[in-house]
Each structure stands twice: as C-alpha cells, then as structure tokens.
Amino acid sequence: MFSQLKRLGADSLLYAFMNVGTKLIAFILLPVYTYYMTVPEYGMLGFIDRIVAMLTFVVIFGTDSALAYYYFEHKDKETREKYVRSVMTFRLSIVVLLFIIFFIGGDWLSTLLLDSNGYSHLFYIAFGTLFLDTIITLVLTILRYEFKTKRVVFTTIAKMLLIALVSIVFLIYIWTSLEGVLIARLLSVAVIILLIIKPAMTYLRPIFDWQILKKILIYATPLVPASLAFWLILNANFFFLKEYATFTEVGIYETAIKFATFITLLTSGIQLAWRPFSMSMKDKETSPELFAKLYAAILIAGSIGVLLLATIMPLVILVLAEPYQIAYPYVAPIAIATFINFYYMIVSTGIFFSKQTKHISIAFGIAAVVSIALCFVFVPMFAIWGAVISYVASYCVALFLVFRKSQKLYYVPFSGFVMGWTIFWLIAATGSIVYIQVNDLNSWLIAGIWIAFIVLVLLSRIDKYFIKRK
Template structure:
C-alpha cells in the first residue's frame, strides 16, 4: 500500500500543484479587478458553495466511496455510481430552482447588498455545476484512475483562468464575470468527466443501494454543516461585526495559507481508497505512521515559509489595501492543514462509527463560534484567525484520540511535538523580523535562515528517515524503468 499511496499521491499532488498554480494566477487578477468589498462578496459566495457541497447531496459521494470497494461485481459498481449520480442531479436541481426563485432575499441576507444580485444568481449556478463536477471527479479516485483525475483537474484550472481573463479583463464584467468564469469551467469539466466515465454509468437507479449509501453518508451531513461552521464562521462573524472589506482581507490570507493544503490534497486523494482496501493488512498501520511522519517533515517547513514570506507575497500579488492579510497566515496555514490531517487517523471511518465525526465537529464548531464571537469584536481579522486555529487544533486532537482507540497507528508523537515547538518558535521570530522594519533584503536573508533551521530540525528529529526514503524511491524507479526485454 505504501508504494501505491506514494505513487498516486505524487500524481494527485502534482495535478493539484499545477491546477492550483494556474488558479493562483487568478489571485492578483481578482484583487486588481475587484474592490476589497467585492472580493469579500466573492469569498462569501465561495463560502456558500462550501456549505452547499457539504449538505445538498447528503454526502452521497462518501457513501459511494465506502461501498465501492466492497461491491460484488462490475454491475453492482455501475448501479452504485449511476444511483449516486441521478440522486445528486435531483438534489442539486431542486436546490438550484429554490435558490434562483428566492435569489433577491437570499442575496440581501448573505451579501448584505442588492448590488450583488446578478453575481449571486451566477454564483448559485456555479455551486450546482461544481457539486456535480466534484462527484464525477471523485469517481476517478474510487476507480483508482489517478491520471484521469489529474488531467481533468488541470483542464478545469486552465479553463477557469481562460474564462476569467475573457469575462473579467476583456469584457470588464467584474464580480459577475468572476462567477460566470467559475460556472463555465465547472460545467465544461463536468461534461468532460461524464464523457470519460460514460461506461461507469447507465439508466440505472437502485433504491436499495441508495439507502445503503445514505445510511453511511447521511449521518455525515450534520457533521458537514458543523465543519462548515468550523471553517467559515469567521467570514460570517467578520461580515456581521466588521464589513465586507475585512472579509476580503481574511479571504486573501486564507488563499495564501491554503497553499499549505497542497501538501495534503494529493495524499488525501490517494490514501483514502487505499486504506479502505488495505486496512486489514497487519502492516498498514505502520505504513500510515510512516506517511504521517513524511508529511510532517514537509508540512512544518511549508507552513513556516508561507507565514514568514506572507508580507512579500502580498506585495507581489495584491494591492496595498490587502497588506493586513500577511499577519494572519501564521495562524491560518497550520489551521488549514490540521483541518485535513484526520486522514492519517482512519479508525472512525474504517469502523463506520461516523457518529464520532458528528460529536467531534460539534465540539470544534462550538469552539469556533464562541471564539469568533469573543475575539472578532476585540481583535478583528486577527481574532478570526486565532479562533480558526483553535478550532482546527481541537478537531484534530479529538479525532486522533478517538481513532487511536478504534484503529491504533504507531505515530512518533514525541518527535512531532518537538518539531511543532521548533515551528512555533521560528514562526514568531519571523513575525518579529517583520515588526522590526529591517531592510527588505536583510529580512529575506533572515527568514531564509529560519526556514533552513526548520528543515534541519525535521531531519534531526527523523520525521523523514533517509534510509526508508532511498529504499522506496529505488523501488519506485525500478518499477518505472523499462525492461530489457530478456
């Protein structure tokens, strides 16, 4: 499993880096085309999309994933996939009709201004198209077709950039153009996915299989809503206590901090189906622990790099109005990672005790809501960032504690804790360097030394054992090397 996880993680990760890299081109484009308030409205529409994708289709994709590997034959797999697709079409179609009918009051309630009504209508079209795209895209994961997943992901990113340039720059459509570009890219990518997966679907709808999938996935919906509160109540609090401008600043900081999540997206895409298939093997827990150590060895330096050089990134990517976003990355980058790191503790999912996810997300969502209500009025965007980090930490630690009781994994916790202390100390040294107002060239040199110190720390703590890595790389390259024909 370890070799397959690494191989597929590299494919998924490379696709994500390329697609996000192309999408990252949109950050300076959006921040120069949109005002800070308009960017705040865009961020709230993306927030609404996150909520919709977690709840509308009752997480049917997760139910499909859980039962896919256990399907008796190809015919049952086809019935599973088709049933999930038709159910999702019906749910998103119904939601879209309601959202468009009540667009005016919903836009006023969510965005606070009727000026954004047209953008809101285009946004709900994008949300529906994107929900179907994600269902179809994940089907490649369940079929272990990592290369197809990668090609479609990159095509989606390219289309988004092209449509954004067309509608925002050439046609000057501003926020409406941003949402139209997102919709066109999602719709086009959905059609491409369906064509590539056409043999996986048919005119089939099995209510027995639907109930089977929903029994697994439906309990995840309340937890999904609580996940939404965890991740996005900060925007709602900022919009309530402050304004759309603060939402825009926080959104830019989240985009920069979200680069850290590139480290885990490829692993998550590859690891989840492999764990479902291999969790009964006695060596699997040790392999998961090894992957977790390797992940931390890259995650700590990556988060430090983002937080230390956030100020310089803002100078290059955005207008001066977004400068405050740089100080938030130190909190948001590790929070982004911890909210996804539960994949390395698979006990809850393997044992199908998904009710624990509800209770854990309830606790962390409560922490998030209370912390945002307390800190945002006092500290504005900084308070929202601290609340986000606190909530993510509570969720991750709680998830690991429960999962270890259900499916123990031999993590090297002492080394991970020491690396975390090093990261915290070096991060705050980076903040001190920014506050000291030293010349830019000297600040860059000092921050580079901090980054090197973090790399030395993770190597010294053996989070990435060189011998194991050389053995695995040698094995992979041996498999990829063409045979001599003998």
C-alpha cells in the first residue's frame, strides 16, 4: 500500500506543480486582459470559450473514461495503440463535422450566439485551436497513463506559457482585439504540437476498427448526457446573464469564474493522478479503507482552500483594472462549486469500477434541470448572485446523487453525513466571510468564522478516518 501511496503522492505533487504553474500563468494573463480589453469584450471572449467548451465535451464524447478503462485492461502495446488511434480518429472526425456546421451556418449562429452576424470568423479561428488541442490533449492523456509525469508537466506548462506570452505580445503590440487573442492561441498550440510530434504521428494514423469503436462507445455513450449536463450547469447561467443583463455582467462573472479556478491549485494535481491510481487499486483488498481516508483528506484540504480564497480575495482582486474589481465577492462561492466538480470524481469510484457510467449522466442530468430551474428563478431577480446560487446548488445535487450510487456499487467506509455536514458549513462560512467583507464589518469576525467552521467540522468526527485502527 505504501508504494501505491508514494506513487500517488509523487505524481500528485508533479501535477500540482504543473497546475500551480499554469494557474499562475493564467493569473498573470488575466490582468493584461483587463487592462487592454473592455469588460463587454472580455465577456464576449468568455462566452466564446464557453461555447467551445461545450463543443469539446461533444468531441470527447465520454471517450476519456472509456479509454482509461480499456487502456489498463489490455497489457499489450499493439492493442493499446489501436484503442488510442480509434479515439483520436473519432475525436478529430467530430471536430471536422462541427467546423462544417459552423461554416455553413456561420452568420446565423453568430447572430444567435453573439448578437451580431459579424463575428463568424471568431468561431473559425477557435475551431483551428480546438483541432490542434484535441491532438495535444489525447497525447498527454496517454503519457499520463504511462506515468510519464515529467513530460506531461513540461508540455502543459510550455503550452500555457506560450499562449500567455503570444497573447500579451498580440494585445499590446499587434492586434488589440478578440481576434488577436484567438489567433495567439492558435499559433501557440501549433508550436506545442512540434514538442509531441513523435507520439502524435503514431496516434494520428487513422483507424476504423468497428469492434474497438463499439466497445469505446458502449462505455462512453452513457457519459455523453453527463457531459452535456456538465456544460449546462457550468454555462446556463452565462446564457441567462446574457439574456437578462449584458455582456458587462457576463464579463464580471467570467472574471470571478477565472479567479475561482485557483482552488484547483489544491485539487487538480490529484485529479490528474486519481484515475490511473484508483483504477490500478480497484482489485486490492485494502483499497476501500484507503479510499475513505483520501475522501476525508481531500474534503478537508478543499474546504480550507475555499475559505482561504474567500479571506484574501479583496486584496488579490486589486491586481485587475478597476472596472473588474467588483467581481471579488462572487469568487469564493463559485470556488465551492469548482471544488465539488472535482470532488465528485473522487467519490465516484464505484461507478467507474463497475462500468455503470450511466448513473453519472442521470445525476448530472437531474442537476442540470435544477440549474436551469434556479436560473429562471434567481438570475432575473439577482443577476450574478442568481447565477452563483444556481451553480453551487446544482453541483451539490450532483455530488450527493453520484456518491449515493457509487457507495451501492463499491462501498467505501466514508459517511455521506460527514460529507454533507462539512459542505453545508463550508457554504455557510464562505457566505459569512463575504458578507463581512462586502459590508465592511470588523475583519476580526473572519477569524471567528474560521474557528467556528473548524469546531463544527470536528463535531462530525471526520478525524476518525485518520486514526489507525487496531
């Protein structure tokens, strides 16, 4: 067990370093955006990114989880390569199909999505980046499965750094516009392709093996509704804000979302290492007890990260141009949803071990309905706060549905009550800190919130998971 934990820890540290690097690069890039782009322009850029994110889910089509399962199920190199090439062929085919659709309906889709028919070319540039990024993502996935962690970390940081540098040069000296940012991204990923050209050429050879593709799609298809539900939960509030407010509110909300993702400095390294680690441990007798300890440890770490972000946010937001600084109260509440979006992957081991992935789709389908319903109610009334409420609530619904089903399929001795209790008081503590800050109350009250949160969480006896049993 120690050797497996050592591997998880080492890989998690490297991935954490990678994500710290990429998030810091993004953090440096965000102020540049705010000083050279207006809030509505930044809102439109974020809106385009949301649309591309949805299309990315369609491109992946659940094949990431399917590939993880079959890659570790087969030991011979040739069979593994066939599975990877099949997934690559499938994904790139979807990208090309989507590009044709947007090319034919460019002006109409531009008017529908961006309220003007003069922006269709922005989607064409974005599709070029999506095509190249699809190749990079799959190659890095396989390198991660092969535990070539250092190469994954180097390539990912190089990609983000290059995008940041080229974007800064374009915005300041060459092309201060949305087009400049999107072209900078396209050029950057094109260069990164050269760093992984050898494995990329291996997997880029098209293959149409129906038997392999059928296995992948049978495993993956139940996850597709979940992917679409993910997108709805993450992005429905953007569409509601656009309809009931303006691209200015969208820009402020996008700014808060960007800052909220800094909670992934604590979580994303584990997220990247978790799937290969958990799949390699699924048949070991001691795994359930080990998973319970990890469930508890990750929950505590994520909660502390959210509260820390809430505490320091009024100071951190000062790095942005003044029109963007009003985003700070929304950051920590959004970070709760960001953490839960990661945490569900940790507590869903039973679903993936048993290949019952349809339950992910069911859970997030229900959560997506909840999200849209809450957006209808709260966004017209409270604008950005309404979007935040729907975002956090829908992810909470999805988490508890996934956890409940996963426990039935593969029992881990971890209490759902402890998880719910901790998340409830995390939401309450975060809201209290933000309330104190917004209303300029005595800052020492925040220390009291921290103490109260720690005491209340300890009342659930979460510490028992770290006590060695005799």
